[in-house]
Amino acid sequence: MSQEVVCVDFWANGFGMRVRIALREKGVQFEIKEEDLQVKERSKLVLEMNPVYRSIPILIHHGKPVIGSINIVEYIDEAWKEGPALLPADPLDRAKARFWSDYIDKMLFSVQTKFLKSKGDEKEESKAELIANLKQLEQVLDDKKYFGGDQFNFLDIMLITFSSMFSGYEQHGNFLIGVECPKLMAWVKRCRERESVASTLPDDREMYELHKIWYGIE
Template identity: 35%
Template sequence: MAARQEVKLFGTPNSPYSRRVEIALNLKGVDYEFVAENLSNKSPELLEYNPVHKMIPVLLHNGKPVVESAVIIEYIDETWSSGSSILPADPLGKANARFWAKFIDDKAMPVIRSIRRFQGEEQVRVIGEAVELLKLLESELKGKKFFGGETIGLVDITANFIALWIGVYEEIMGIRVITKEKLPVLCQWIDDYLNSSIVKKSLPSRDQLYEYLDLQIKKRR
């Protein structure tokens, strides 16, 4: 009989980074306990398990912590053989997936997140910059259902912010970033991704996210 494995995820319900890890765990069929953190009053456990960044998400596997969403996802893929693989088997495929995941985190998301800080012509300029970055990402997607091919992989999971969070920001702020005219392939990917049973199970509801993000934007005004 296999030994019982303790898996806990320290995160917040509306964090795209926490939700990435949940998608990976659910893709692999791993049972886990979600420990909701209050980032204004972080628990002693979070500070103990991630003393460097003191941030979520943290995966606790049999008492051993793993931190940073990208690192955690690869750890999950390598630790559990059940379910579909999150990264390609070949080294070139792995390198390519890591490149685009890093592109999303280091290039696309900072620009997209900055849109809410601008108004008028400056906002239009930043939206245009975000669209150009998303066009580069879309070029990687052409001819495929998901970035991982026929199944959801690392890049898809990393792009969950693009699939759900951007649309909610658009609604709150009355702007348009992703349109079928400018990004038709990415729009189709969003529909396919959000309609995946695993993703539906792993992401917050749109109403829940709207309420949370609307409040965060109002606090900053």
């Protein structure tokens, strides 16, 4: 591999987008190795670098792999001290950021999957749960500019990649996130004005169209 830092990822992988945003926030030059998640077979590189889970994203630094999006972003923050800090300096604030990151992955992502795949009453129930999850996160944001206060940081990175599916949520469920969670949508707008985010997040329509294929949505 020609570069010191390589990100193995798929363009529509929200978890991998976190890694690319974090690297760009830190000003780290990196190479992207595209792994097509639309095919079942994983590449030789993925099998070699992540033989346990065979999943992406994978950060390869000096030829050594780092696995798991949350773990990778923490690694980036520790490995490149010269850039802006991503995790809060205060231990309690760091613990809170990790807690809500876990909430996003365990609650929001699982509800998103259920919402997109379900039908009838189950879909309405999952839509209500999805909105409740977003409102919970909006309460955490409160009136702050970013989840990290005045500074865009770790928890912002964890959640902003999900915003590439917000338009899809609205189309799929016939509701407006801006009505349900106005502060959260204002935060999305601020985040998307950042170069690191704007250059990473894909087109919302393309994201939803791909998810429609993945989840068999007509």
